[in-house]
Amino acid sequence: MSEVMVDVHGVRKSFGPLEVLRGVDLRVRAGEVAVVLGPSGSGKSTLLRTVNHLEKVDGGWVSVDGELIGYRRAGDRLYELKEKEVLRQRTRIGFVFQDFNLFPHLTVVENLVEAPVSALRRPRAQAEETARRLLERVGLADKADAYPRQLSGGQQQRVAIARALALEPKVLLFDEPTSALDPELVGEVLDVIKDLARTGTTMIVVTHEIGFAREVADTVVFMDGGVVVEQGPPAAVLDAPRHERTRAFLSKVL
């Protein structure tokens, strides 16, 4: 078996009195696709955001490719990392948002070039070449010089995926990448993600697309009430769920 790429260990997180994550464990191996399902408010987004330290954990820890995220360990102590070091760690972790969050004042290619140039200090010409290759890969080579608002939602999300890929991350995190899209645009975005899955990109995908989970996931993770209720291969979790809560959820969404 290949090495563990993302290791979430006993992660807890509260917002004020509300405990959103109550000790979550999740392990994703290199090249694997984990699909996270669960009802609204179960903590899926929060979990994803702790993986790249957009959300600080209150307990437990997260590591990516063996590197502790947001902290440095010395003996039995965890030292909080400076923002600069956290930013460096984030360049190894791609994040795709539900509502794209493209930079509207930059062209598509500038959106893709910005982080490699400023965070990884790549030469601009090289970054631009990579950007155009990635745009071709997501089928948007002809939109390189358009502004995001001139694109459809599906096209914007594909640009956002290419922007995350431009940093050559070790893992890609998707937070409901198709939820803001019209139904007829969902397919084109899922196709891009499926293509990434085929080429062995490690991914954690939060989604409500059960069909996609069945087709692409190596592991399906079902969350509810801030804990992982059940996880396993799609055939097991989706077709023969062992827990009542999983069954109840699936009967509602299927």
Add this chain to the structure above:
Amino acid sequence: MDLTTGPAATPPGAAAPGAGPEAPPVPDDPAALRVVPARHYARWAAAAAVAVLVAQFAHGLATNPVWEWDVFRAYVLSETIVQAVWVTLQLTAYATVLGFLLGTVLAFMRLSRSPVLQTVAWTYVWVFRSIPMIVQLVFWFNLSALYEELGVGIPFGPVFWSVDSNSLIGTIGAAVIGLTLHQAAYAAEVVRGGVVAVDHGQLEAAAALGIPRLRQIRRIVLPQAMRAILPTAGNEIVGLLKGTSVVYVMSIGELFYQAQVIYGRNGRVIPLLLVATAWYVVLTSLLSVAQYYVERRFARGADRTPPPTPLRRARQFVRTLRGAAAQRDRSVVPLRFLGDSR
């Protein structure tokens, strides 16, 4: 599927528009359709009334001897006045640049996570917005009465180098400092308003991409904040340009002061006030044009299709007029023409 409640006599698909007996007749060739533009009689009457008033006013301006246009002509481009305009421009430029620099720093202090920086910035804005500019200017003018010497040294410790404060800053320097400190308080709020208007997701995306903090602000936040900052900033700069006229209390040879000096000598108050007015109007107009193009630049990506510049719109208007002239003998306008003029 079938939502009609009437007798299901019509088979599905037969209810196409135009097929029923009550539907309006549609000609075979849509290009033959003509559109008659709506006539706005009330609007035309109001425009005519206003035009008469404006003409009357312009006539009075040109013919009433009170305005003394010959005196105006003699002074408007005189060396003293042109020099004074230059001083006004310099005061405005320095106070704008320095005021907005300091204002931007204050805005980000206010937005920072440090309570100390927040408090300092808040207090600054509170103090300098509370003091009338003229009071503050006189304050700086009399600086040497407060601090006879300014020095460089260790805080609360020995002073290594010092200088007589009035000779260091001079009168113009005092005016620039006064204007800058005043302007910075307002600029801080303008910039802060622009920054908080930027969608939070933008910073989050930048952070998720690992873009360095300063670069996030310079490259992602500020350009987008500019859209909200610029209209207010334009107001502020125009206000500052006219506000420089209060430094006349410090006997600085800016536009308003020189106009006063001249009419104090020759008693021609009205035409010299007109000279000052004309210059302020010209300078403000130039600023407005500049503002338009700067705003346009920062609007990149905000619209799917950017609106045409006034110049291009003017050209299009001329073309439209020509097109209309060609159509004049016809009482109606073809559809295609309306489409073009949009």
